[in-house]
Amino acid sequence: MEQLSAVLKVLQEYDQTRYLSKATLRLYELSYLRVEKELKHPLEEGIELIEAVRHQANELIEQGKTSIIAYPTYSRMLCYLETGTVYDKYLIHNTTKTVLNQDSYSLVLYQFLTYLQSEGKSSFTIESYRNVVTQFLNHLNANGILDIAEIRGFLVVSFFEVLRGIWVSTNIRIAASAMRKFLGYLGYEGAILQAIPTNCPRHTPIIPMLEAEENAALAHYICHGDGFWRTKAILSLVYYLGIRAVDITNLKLENIDWVKETLSFVQSKTRNLLVLPLLPVIGNCIQRYLLEERLESNLRYVFLSLLPPHQKFSGHSVIYAIIRNVFAELSIRTSKQKGSRMSRHHAASKQLQNWVPLGTISNMLGHKNMDPTTIYATVEYEKLKPCCLEPYYKGAAL
Structure with a gap:
C-alpha cells in the first residue's frame, strides 16, 4: 500500500502541473479513491502493484470502458511503474506491445497461457506473464526470428536490455520470472535460462506487526x-x-x-x-x-x-x-x-x-x-x- 500511495502522490503532483479546473481535479481525486479501493484487495493478497494495475486496465479495455476517468488513471500509473515518468495516453500509444505482431506465435502463446491456467496461476499472474511473453515474441519478430525453435541466449539478453530502458528496475524481476517460466515450458535449459537476469531488485517494505x-x-x-x-x-x-x-x-x-x-x-x-x-x-x-x-x-x-x-x-x-x-x-x-x-x-x-x-x-x-x-x-x-x-x-x- 505504501508503493500505491507513493504512485498516487506522483499523479496528484502531475495534475497540478496541467492547469486543470477545480472540477476536473475533483474528478481525478474521486478516481484515485476508486483506484485505491480497487487495488487494495489484490495488494493485500500479495499481488505486485504493476500486475494489479495492468490487470485493471486490461479489464477496462475488454469492457470497452476506456472513456471513463479511471482508465487514464491506470494508464498513467502503468506508465510511471514501467518508465519512471508520467505522460498521457500511455496505453493507447503502446497497445502494440501487448498484441502479437506475428500470427505464427499465436498458438504457442495460447498453449502457454492454458498451461498457466492448469497450474492454478492467478489471473493477475497470467496477465502479467502474457504481457511479458508477448513483448518477447514481438522482440523475436523484430529481429527476424519467426520460429520459436531459433531462440538463442543473445536474444534473451537483448530483450532485457530493451526492458531496462523502459521499465523501472524493481519490475525487471517480474519479467525475469515470466521468461523463466516461458522458456522452461518450451523445454529450454542451460545457457538460454542463464541469460535471464537473477537477483533482480525488489520492493521491500517494512512489514507491520501487531502491538x-x-x-x-x-x-x-x-x-x-x-x-x-x-x-x-x-x-x-x-x-x-x-x-x-x-x-x-x-x-x-x-x-x-x-x-x-x-x-x-x-x-x-x-x-x-x-x-x-x-x-x-x-x-x-x-x-x-x-x-x-x-x-x-x-x-x-x-x-x-x-x-x-x-x-x-x-x-x-x-x-x-x-x-x-x-x-x-x-x-x-x-x-x-x-x-x-x-x-x-x-x-x-x-x-x-x-x-x-x-x-x-x-x-x-x-x-x-x-x-x-x-x-x-x-x-x-x-x-x-x-x-x-x-x-x-x-x-x-x-
Missing part, C-alpha cells in the same frame, strides 16, 4: 471470545500458523489428522505439500466448529458459508473479510493494514523474534526458498536501529 495490546486481544478472542467458532478457527490458522487465505478456503476434512495432530495439504501457490502441527488451540476451535456450527453437507471442505446452500467460500476474500471484521470488533489497527496477509506476517514475525531460524519459518509459510522469508527481518526494529545509528552516535560530532 503487544493488539496481540493479547487477538489471543484472548481466540481462546475466550464470544464469536463464532468458525471465525476463531480461521483466525487461529492465520494467527498461529500463517496459512495463506486461499489454502484455508481449500482446506478439506481429510487434511486434518486428529491422531497425529497435523494439518497437511498441497499449497495452491507453490503446489508443494505442507505439513503443520495442529496446535491444541487450533484443534479445539476447529472441533467446536465442526460439532456445533457446521451443518451437514456432502462437501468435504472444512469451512462452509453460514447461509444456505452452505457452499464452499466463493474466494479467499471471504477469509480477509472475516478477519477484518474481528479486527474492527476489537478496534485493532484502525485505519491501518489489516487482514489475513497482515496476520500471516505477524505469525512469521513472532517466530523470528523468538529466534526461530529463517529456514524453519520459510517451511512454515510454505515458501519455495528462503528469499521471500528474509523480508520478515525488517520487523526487528530494535536490532536494526543500532546497525543504522551506531557509526554516528559513537564518537561522532553532532
Whole structure:
C-alpha cells in the first residue's frame, strides 16, 4: 500500500502541473479513491502493484470502458511503474506491445497461457506473464526470428536490455520470472535460462506487526471470545500458523489428522505439500466448529458459508473479510493494514523474534526458498536501529 500511495502522490503532483479546473481535479481525486479501493484487495493478497494495475486496465479495455476517468488513471500509473515518468495516453500509444505482431506465435502463446491456467496461476499472474511473453515474441519478430525453435541466449539478453530502458528496475524481476517460466515450458535449459537476469531488485517494505495490546486481544478472542467458532478457527490458522487465505478456503476434512495432530495439504501457490502441527488451540476451535456450527453437507471442505446452500467460500476474500471484521470488533489497527496477509506476517514475525531460524519459518509459510522469508527481518526494529545509528552516535560530532 505504501508503493500505491507513493504512485498516487506522483499523479496528484502531475495534475497540478496541467492547469486543470477545480472540477476536473475533483474528478481525478474521486478516481484515485476508486483506484485505491480497487487495488487494495489484490495488494493485500500479495499481488505486485504493476500486475494489479495492468490487470485493471486490461479489464477496462475488454469492457470497452476506456472513456471513463479511471482508465487514464491506470494508464498513467502503468506508465510511471514501467518508465519512471508520467505522460498521457500511455496505453493507447503502446497497445502494440501487448498484441502479437506475428500470427505464427499465436498458438504457442495460447498453449502457454492454458498451461498457466492448469497450474492454478492467478489471473493477475497470467496477465502479467502474457504481457511479458508477448513483448518477447514481438522482440523475436523484430529481429527476424519467426520460429520459436531459433531462440538463442543473445536474444534473451537483448530483450532485457530493451526492458531496462523502459521499465523501472524493481519490475525487471517480474519479467525475469515470466521468461523463466516461458522458456522452461518450451523445454529450454542451460545457457538460454542463464541469460535471464537473477537477483533482480525488489520492493521491500517494512512489514507491520501487531502491538503487544493488539496481540493479547487477538489471543484472548481466540481462546475466550464470544464469536463464532468458525471465525476463531480461521483466525487461529492465520494467527498461529500463517496459512495463506486461499489454502484455508481449500482446506478439506481429510487434511486434518486428529491422531497425529497435523494439518497437511498441497499449497495452491507453490503446489508443494505442507505439513503443520495442529496446535491444541487450533484443534479445539476447529472441533467446536465442526460439532456445533457446521451443518451437514456432502462437501468435504472444512469451512462452509453460514447461509444456505452452505457452499464452499466463493474466494479467499471471504477469509480477509472475516478477519477484518474481528479486527474492527476489537478496534485493532484502525485505519491501518489489516487482514489475513497482515496476520500471516505477524505469525512469521513472532517466530523470528523468538529466534526461530529463517529456514524453519520459510517451511512454515510454505515458501519455495528462503528469499521471500528474509523480508520478515525488517520487523526487528530494535536490532536494526543500532546497525543504522551506531557509526554516528559513537564518537561522532553532532
